[in-house]
Amino acid sequence: MPKVIRCNKCGLCYPEDYIQEFGRKYGRGLGKTAVCEGLSSNYHRPIMPRGQLATSVEQLMHPLSICRGTVGMATVTAEELKENTPILAVGDKGMKLRAPIMREIQAEKSASLRAAIAGFKPAA
Numbered sequence: 001m002p003k004v005i006r007c008n009k010c011g012l013c014y015p016e017d018y019i020q021e022f023g024r025k026y027g028r029g030l031g032k033t034a035v036c037e038g039l040s041s042n043y044h045r046p047i048m049p050r051g052q053l054a055t056s057v058e059q060l061m062h063p064l065s066i067c068r069g070t071v072g073m074a075t076v077t078a079e080e081l082k083e084n085t086p087i088l089a090v091g092d093k094g095m096k097l098r099a100p101i102m103r104e105i106q107a108e109k110s111a112s113l114r115a116a117i118a119g120f121k122p123a124a
Helices: 078-084 098-109 111-118
Strands: 003-006 040-043 064-066 072-076
Touching: 040 098, 098 111
Parallel strands: none
Antiparallel strands: 003 072, 040 064
């Protein structure tokens, strides 16, 4: 069974060197103490973009934030590791890979996002 660094809040599993390399290889800009860099959806906030007009339906989603949960060493099953391995921020500048995944999750959970998508009319 693999040893990983796991978030105590959301359950994402990071490489064993996550804590040692935090601030250098992982978690840049998140402070000195290792925390989860996974993305969380802010469903209580209005759908974005706000204050501007969306030109494509793919732009519509609730805002995202960083989980920042505490992390610690854990032993997990191969299945749990597969299901909870995140795309790391260091390999996804500008959230080009992670944002569409989060948008899909939001669309499953948020009736207001589904309604916004259904009624979307692109800006002229």
